[in-house]
Amino acid sequence: MQATPSSFRLAYVPGVTPTKWVRVWAERLPDVPLELVSVAAGDGTETLVSGAADAGLVRLPVDRALLSAIPLYTETTVVVFPKDHWLAAAEEVAPADLAEEVVLHPLDDTLGWESVPGLPAFERPATTADAIELVAAGIGVLAVPQSLARLHHRRDLTYRTLAEVPQSQIALSWREDRTTDLVEEFIGIVRGRTVNSSRGRGAQPAENPAAPAKQQQKPRPKQQQKPKRPASAGGRARGGAGASGGSGGARRGKPRGR
Structure with missing residues (x-):
């Protein structure tokens, strides 16, 4: 069984505010603290390549020979x-x-x-x-x-x-050869994936196919109604309302002697 890492280190350059993503991380992986690592504007690549952080919110460009990067947004x-x-x-x-x-x-x-x-x-x-x-x-x-x-x-x-000048672009970046489950988890968070669609360890486990399936109750068949018996020639029906008297019912006969 793989041991849970002690923390996830996220670097960020000046001007970037990772608060909303840190909050989602704490909700999904409360057992893995997220450690924020503040770096100078030009030190993002060096921090990631050296392993001082697992991933970073940095400004492009980065060294694509060593780092993967997902552009997030462009700054005004x-x-x-x-x-x-x-x-x-x-x-x-x-x-x-x-x-x-x-x-x-x-x-x-x-x-x-x-x-x-x-x-x-x-x-x-x-x-x-x-x-x-x-x-x-x-x-x-x-x-x-x-x-x-x-x-x-x-x-x-x-x-x-x-207007009409260069703009800075913020990206999530990490070492290509260190794409861990926790990195995948943070990628899912910044991309807005739900817990179930995430690829990291915060994803909910799928159901075990070997586990016995819950027995489904079969729907009860509809109870067929008994066909009504045809009325007698005199217009009376056996039993029911027609036998109880009323304007359309037959007169009761005298009781038999005992």
């Missing part, structure tokens, strides 16, 4: 700027609107630009968090997935949707 790209910036008057921003703006490009960028719009900064910030601090200082603006804009929310900053 936004541009972050101070609340008093002139861009705050727009409902949506286009790349051309940033032509005269310094657009920060952190080293942990998640958008994979071919050409960053706007003017380049003197130096690239090391992280998105560092870039947010520079935006707050009025150094420039920053294009990021909306989830990261929310993660680094500040009262003095706001953002607008940035």
Whole structure:
């Protein structure tokens, strides 16, 4: 009998919120704790390949030679700027609107630009968090997935949707050679499979074909009604209502002497 693993380790990158899937996991596999492993934006692949996590919610692309991946959703790209910036008057921003703006490009960028719009900064910030601090200082603006804009929310900053630019895509990824029952279970959860349709160990076992089947009760045959006897020539029926008297019944005779 295979021993139950002590836990399932799920890596996730900044901006990803795995709460709903963790909740479903706890309901289906209460005997296997799910351990969340927070990793930096660019460390998802390394974490999975090294075995530090069983699966991960990461941003594409990943190394497909080593990892399997199921795309889950695409994130909206936004541009972050101070609340008093002139861009705050727009409902949506286009790349051309940033032509005269310094657009920060952190080293942990998640958008994979071919050409960053706007003017380049003197130096690239090391992280998105560092870039947010520079935006707050009025150094420039920053294009990021909306989830990261929310993660680094500040009262003095706001953002607008940035149209016609690269977008980040979140995927569930794991090592190809480590597709365990628990990995299959988590795949089923993120894909919305029910318990019975899941391929992992949370699936309900099928009925044992060798077990005796429950004896089904045969439906009772309908009771056939006896055919009514034809009425006598005088219009009387033997027994029943016709023999009990009434307007159509025969008169009773005198009782026989004893």
